[in-house]
Amino acid sequence: MPTKPAPRPDLARIHQPIAAELEEVERRIQSQMATYQGVVGDLMGHVAKFAGKRMRPSVCVLSGRALGPANTVHYDVAVVAEMIHTATLVHDDVLDGADTRRSLPSVNTRWGTEVSVLFGDYLFAKAFSLCASIPNRDVLLTMAETAKVMCLGELLQNVNRFNFALAEADYIDIVSRKTAHLFGSCAELGALASGAGPEIRKSMREFGIALGIAFQIVDDHLDLIGDEAEVGKTLGTDLDKGKVTLPLIGLFAQLPDKKRREVEELISDPKATGKRGILVDLIEAHGLRSFALDRADEYVAEAKEKLSALPRSSFRDALEALADYVVVRRH
């Protein structure tokens, strides 16, 4: 019997112990984007408004503050991570042909594909340039490796579109690369910047990766099963692009061969309509409505376990609350 959903924890409340630090991160992000004129200035101003939940900066800063006072490296890593994330959003919108991003026209819609590709490249180069100026080789090497892993994850996801044989382990591998490694690097480098040794760094990286996997699983779950009004954006885009996500993998495992082939044909048919409704009904009929969320919960539990590497503090509590937030968030 479904239990009543927990009330959505307020992200601002979770971030309360690092409110001042996140303001500093915000100032630095805005100042990185403010020194341009002409079209590049317009582009920068536009993506500056994309301002999302700043999850990556908060993971970095909380991880750092749990082990010491905030310093410049925390801020630099936070800004670099958010900039790499923004670059991938700009390119994602090109790939997905997305019209809007956080209720604003996507760069793609407003400036066209070419400018979007080039502007994404520019943001990426800018992130690296900032990263190169951080006087800590480990930070640089970690971020360079992370960018590579992320691109590879996106590539793997793309070449596996309409690959209905995709196993859960392959899906997790893709999600881990394209989304979770950046969270892992934020958590690890936050700790590193506070002088943490290799063991704590490793635990924090694992925390970030588990958190990131849960985060992406929930995103993918909502895109297929969510309620558009509640989530606040167009859903079903993964289905249209042939991205085989966890709820589908769960369903495929339950379907008899013949039915499975029918569903594959339905998803592959560019002319078919109402795909999402049909699939949601099937998923519910097989009792799989919370299949993906249950997996996300497992990763959240894993993430929280890793936090035992940190001393008790309001920052550690906030990291724990952030892990919970990832599965209950709705938009």
Added chain:
Amino acid sequence: MPTKPAPRPDLARIHQPIAAELEEVERRIQSQMATYQGVVGDLMGHVAKFAGKRMRPSVCVLSGRALGPANTVHYDVAVVAEMIHTATLVHDDVLDGADTRRSLPSVNTRWGTEVSVLFGDYLFAKAFSLCASIPNRDVLLTMAETAKVMCLGELLQNVNRFNFALAEADYIDIVSRKTAHLFGSCAELGALASGAGPEIRKSMREFGIALGIAFQIVDDHLDLIGDEAEVGKTLGTDLDKGKVTLPLIGLFAQLPDKKRREVEELISDPKATGKRGILVDLIEAHGLRSFALDRADEYVAEAKEKLSALPRSSFRDALEALADYVVVRRH
């Protein structure tokens, strides 16, 4: 009266003093691209076949050898530069909708836009990851800055399409950013890796930038005025994309207002045919056939002057021959 064109110097002959070093660069490029399986392996194998003239590696190695023996940093810079260059080629082909690249299908044609965008990103990230491993901060900072400048140049070029008011100085600024700075960084970092001080580094950077500007001017000249059979690729692509290049800027300066507006309308008309022929006739009628090449010659002369910072050697001679090659090359 036109003089008989000089015979095309053989690039292999110019490269002869660094034949062994360029073989080592080639081995390293191929080994960077060889360790992949699946689609990424196919993509890597495909772009490995794009192998062009390796101009950037040769500028780096010649600059380095003119000041000392070859070392790992020379090779790393050469590989990073070629990898960044390859990444921009992959994205350029997306932007230009190019079908072929060096007589092979473009990544775009074979794998589609999405894979091309992501694979370009991946090559870019890979270049940075390799760069981050070079134990010399100046190399990293220079390359990071260069990548930023290149992306900005491409963006500026793109937003200035069909901007018929583009001044020669703006054109040179764009060309300098998108093409020449990478040559400048190769020349500078080659010298730096041989232990050169700030003055020689500066001269070599200026050499590379002047060489790069001349290189791009010739490219743009050939795209408008060249002979397809002789150049060996489809020409007129700049015109189709509304890129206002130096031969056009020279022509606009000579045309009376009314004729100028007619030409602008012709270029802007997506349905007009035979644009290139009409423009070439106009350019010849105004005695401007060699207008852009004359400018390129000036940059070559400037590049060669900068070489006086180097001691006399077969490597310095080769750099001089390379500067000459840039304006006489035909494909």
